[in-house]
Amino acid sequence: MNYKNVIAALLLPLLLVPAAQASSRAERLAQFEKFASAPVPQFRYFNMTGFETLSDDTVAVWTRVNEAYLIKVRQPCPNFDFAQAISLSNSQAHVVSARFDAVSFDGGRCMIESIRPVDYKAMRKAEQAAKAAKADAAGSAQAGQAAGGL
DSSP states (O other): OOHHHHHHHHHHHHHHHHHHHHHHHHHHHHHHHHTBOSOBSEEEOSOOOEEEEOSSSEEEEEEETTEEEEEEEOSOOTTGGGOSOEEEOOSBTTEEETTTOEEEETTEEEEEEEEEEEOHHHHHHHHHHHHHHHHHHHHHHHHHHHHHHO
């Protein structure tokens, strides 16, 4: 038995997982960018209800259930894409500003380059419509296979 082949077979899935995650993150970033409007200089901020790191320089931040912003930080920003928790500085009371405030995370801090509001309600509606269309297509395919099998 060739142990090199066994080790290679065991390691291959571990090497493919980051590539698959990067692909899905790139798709998710594209989805957010599709529903993001033009950059704004600032937004009102009282608390953060959630965040999703989308790339090595972009994070989506929710300030309310359906209120999201796409925040891009200045590069270089080492390890930003691996952030497990983030916080936003606000140099003015309850206002986060591009070029004046920063995203802090797991021992790092990066200045905010741009802020883009996201029409998150429209994004969720489009995601739900796509999911329903996919389910309908799968149901039609199964019905066609069942009819063909008779």
